[in-house]
Amino acid sequence: MSEQRSPIVRPSRLIVTIAILAAASLTTAPAVTGQASAPAWLDAYREPASRIIGEAMANTFAWDRLAELSDTFGHRLSGSPQLEQAIEWAAEQMRGDGLENVRLEPVMVPHWVRGSERARITRPSEHELVMLGLGGSIATPPDGVEAETLVVGSFDELDARADDVPGKIVVYNVPFTNYGQTVRYRTTGASRAARHGAVASLVRSVGPTAGRTPHTGAMTYTETDPQIPAAAVTAEDADLLQRMQDRGTPAWVRLEMSAQLLPDVESANVVAEIRGRELPEEVVVIGGHIDSWDVGTGSTDDGGGCIITWDALRILQRLNLRPRRTLRVVLWTNEENGLRGGTAYRDRHADQLADHVMMLESDGGVFRPRGFGFTGNDRARATVETIASLLVGIDAHRIGPSGGGADIGPSVRAAGIPSMSTDVDGSTYFTIHHTPADTMDKIDPTEVALNVAAVAVMAYVVADMPERLGQ
């Protein structure tokens, strides 16, 4: 995902437990703050919401399934056999869950392959840097590129030192503040450096300094600038290169990358439904993206988003809660380096987008939920806020000013569909984002269950309530 996150302290398990206990008591309490002004139609959902929350919180099913996805297939970059195996597995499991209309909707996706890669300081003394090539980068020549480094702290500094750039490896050393401010050096830095004559581009990993952990991610070339190889180095190594330069002994670096962009291959969005009992042609879509970068096990980005939205349907099915409208889960393919799943869905379902009542994406991690972001008209927002009051007991009732997601974006923009995102405590997200450390141990089973509960209640009520959202 690519939204900006603020550094909010992650609550303890104790607080989560307290919230759960509070939820248990609230569902039987006669009067709760805010309920006095709630519309009468909401009352019909208090008992189902209680059952949904209870079903989600009674076991660790969702965490266990996310672990199985992560452990069995590992990372799942577009074009990899692992991604396709995970897609097949998910569809098979969904059929086993009793979901309806389970299908793969084919999508042609890019096939970038990292290959072997390495970066090392060669002067004044040889030692290794810890790096990851950026997705979409070209390779170096077979024997690599070796040059003196020029470390800059901003595009302005790059431009100011334009005369020093030719023949150098430019290093963008911009400490992480938030994703929005720093990711542009990853995505556009290579072309900006090449414009001034750089032979390669290194970017400080977009995330906090941690365990000398490199962060990969997508980069793109402009049509007009020369294409040069681009990689991320760890925050630690960027600081090292900075100190070398500041000391008057800038390091020379040899970069070797064998990345290749192969022909597109077929992948698929995974789709499953609970068909609506009265208005099956009206659809509420929820989902996450099944692809990941080719490091870590894609547990947080975005296995978690897939599993919690899928599990919302599984729970409703188990509870025999068939909503008035169709509830559809989509596990999107190719979010990370192409967004082909999102655009293919928009094109394939163009005729039906007018009947898409709402689309929700979870792609910010399945940490402690705070609520949802929402984009839609005022009437829809008021309704969503009303529904969210059912989640006050699990402290997931906040509705933020905007919601959406990369994969649902094309459809949402094409048809003006109300859109939501899950909103979670993001304080640890960017430490592991696009790194080898995106693994299961970073994810708490109770927090996963809370996400399932929040999404299932919200999606069920939006799909079931008498009036269509926003009308």
Add this chain to the structure above:
Amino acid sequence: MSEQRSPIVRPSRLIVTIAILAAASLTTAPAVTGQASAPAWLDAYREPASRIIGEAMANTFAWDRLAELSDTFGHRLSGSPQLEQAIEWAAEQMRGDGLENVRLEPVMVPHWVRGSERARITRPSEHELVMLGLGGSIATPPDGVEAETLVVGSFDELDARADDVPGKIVVYNVPFTNYGQTVRYRTTGASRAARHGAVASLVRSVGPTAGRTPHTGAMTYTETDPQIPAAAVTAEDADLLQRMQDRGTPAWVRLEMSAQLLPDVESANVVAEIRGRELPEEVVVIGGHIDSWDVGTGSTDDGGGCIITWDALRILQRLNLRPRRTLRVVLWTNEENGLRGGTAYRDRHADQLADHVMMLESDGGVFRPRGFGFTGNDRARATVETIASLLVGIDAHRIGPSGGGADIGPSVRAAGIPSMSTDVDGSTYFTIHHTPADTMDKIDPTEVALNVAAVAVMAYVVADMPERLGQ
């Protein structure tokens, strides 16, 4: 280093600042707790201690020099050109500092080379593990070793499942509690597994779960068991392999390692002195080890120990504080995989060990100092406690029940020399120990300066006081 550390919370910079302010006021205060019973000879050291602390804390010289060592040479495994370059650099810098009798004392050291290495799950779906071969391990055959994994939680469990071991890759998945309890699976696990017929041995990294960070370190083979390749996997990957087994689908792993043990090469201990003004034949030795594992930049293990002990001499030289006895710094070579520096020193100086008044090693990181560990007779301990009262202002006055270090160990044992170690807040030490994340950013300049101050005061007084320590 290999001592057991307890998980004590690391204090904030604020607390450090408060301690420094306290120190400033204490040196001019007329009465301080404990001083009432201090012997009269200590009074002569109050003013020098104040000057030493002031000189150490007035700038970031020691941190800057440690950064230069780390950045310029990177890691420094025995046998590597980087180690020898760092040794030459240190001797040259020591001469520039005005230290006396600067010399390299040659030592033949082992030359183990990691080579290329890789571990990946091959069944049920192929994906990479994050690993580091263990120092001293043999290579796999050129095409690797591939086998089903058997995950065990203890040597007892290994023995109990002896019938399941033949042909398997044994994985020791013992979560980190402390170094002493868990490092034995790294050092001896391969031979124990081979005894039962394992084809390779993987050990959960000896350290807390963090950023999917692998921890290397030494392992040894018994003389009687077959030799099999041995590597560490990250805590995250050990947990993954455990879950796979618990799920009834144990992973198959292919391990490829090209490690080699080459013929011994020449290295050296770096030695420098401030010659004693009255009893130059009596020697106080302080130091750390200049070699490191072949990952990270060896900043904490043990560049820091080298720099703070060396800087103690530099400061005394600057302040014209020439002690009664000789003060010698030794930057030991080959602590990590052979201890040849420590044994060579013992042998080379065998005739002079009786004149070694005290030996101190810093090899637990240069984090916030708490004091020193000390081993010696009761009279010596009482004296050391008295000297440590000069460090109450920087909160580094505690004398623990035992002190020593790997490198000084051979000499200390040979001649019964009183021995000390620096004692620091070790709460973060084992997160980075023997990992690529042992880098400069983990080290705080003020904490480095506090270590310099504490060591310089202690070493100076022991070397200068009228009576020889413990007599």
